[in-house]
Amino acid sequence: MIKRLKYDEIDFVKYQKSLSEACQLSDFARKDFLNIVAGKNWGLLIYKDYEAVMPIAWSSNFGIKIIQMPALCHQLGIFSKVDDPEVNLSFFEFLKKNFAISFYAFNKDNGFPVDTQKKKSYLLPKNNYEDVKKKYHIHRRRNVRHTEDIQTNAEFNNKIDFNTHVEDFFLQNVRGIDKMPLKKVYWNTVMKLIETGLMETFTVKYKGNIQSFVAMYCGEETDYLSMFINSSQLENKNLPSIAIDYQLQKCIEEKSFDFMGSNVPSVASFNERFGAKEYFFSIISHQKLNIISKIIKLVFTKNR
Structure with a gap:
């Protein structure tokens, strides 16, 4: 059979x-x-x-x-x-x-x-961005405000110059992957997916320093948060929330958004505060x- x-x-x-x-x-x-x-x-x-x-x-x-x-x-x-x-x-x-x-x-x-x-993930169905934002937890709505500090010091880069500096940030800050050879496998895989148009990335800089690296796998109906890497020494604790909100503003009206899940309680809480609902897969x-x-x-x- x-x-x-x-x-x-x-x-x-x-x-x-x-x-x-x-x-x-x-x-x-x-x-x-x-x-x-x-x-x-x-x-x-x-x-x-x-x-x-x-x-x-x-x-x-x-x-x-x-x-x-x-x-x-x-x-x-x-x-x-x-x-x-x-x-x-x-x-x-x-x-x-x-x-x-x-x-x-x-x-x-x-x-x-x-x-x-079972393992769980978190999904935001596609919808009007303003309606999605209304379902953010009250603290998340506060986190993503573009204060004067953010407007002055934060920079969003959709067209990344993949120089050694970006790669170094990736390799130094990626979590859950212990061995350097495997970290480089992930980096090279991201580069190949970008080259073929299957992945989109952006960075968030704060006062000229990279603070977040975001890589989205582009599905037909859903975008997937494949890599979300934040500096181990964040200069502004709201930047991860602002990075995700920035991506949702761009995509959520056209595609659903899958956080790709985590069993780590702090990560689960981070996802839920965007109004994402958990789902399970075998x-x-x-x-x-x-x-x-x-x-x-x-x-x-x-x-x-």
Whole structure:
């Protein structure tokens, strides 16, 4: 019922047709996006003749493939004309049975007939900016005011000169990524997405110094806050709020805005104060010990 296809085996005409007819948002499943963030280290699980498709990506360690989400890829999952929880479960079980999985995120429109691990994100549906702003928490409305200080000292740069200074700010202040080689992978990925028109960025300077770096992945119906990097020594504590408000003024009437979620309470609170509503999507997440155990089991089964 479920079949695995390597990258070179994919019929990309059929794949694109499946995505274009899908009832789920497929922004992160696009071939051009996945080619940038995963190279050819991705493939497909398909149901029947591309009636439903599920892109998967992996990293290779000592020749062993481990399923994980590529850099800046928020959600993948199953794409089909009608979301069928039973078919989704077949994909879910096939993935768990046949692969060692570090982390895989389904999309928010995938339903399952069983309980699954969940992760949350925050979404602002598209609307008139003034109506969106009315739903800000009272403290957030106060935070985003352009005071005389902000008008005098803050500078928003939509056309960034990607010189060493900007890259240094990125590498020094990006959080959640410990190792420098991985930080550079993210930086290079951002640069490639910008070059292909899939990502827009801007910086916020204060008194001539970069304080915030914002990178938005441009989906068809939604913009995604892919990277939001603030200085570890902010000179004005309101600048992160002002940066997001600045982006919402530009996009919220045309597209929804996805904060791309966080389980960190302070980040969740930051998102909620813009009036964003939480939503949940299914994931598979395993610790290193479980991954090693699964690899041993797969190798043993293969060699029997």
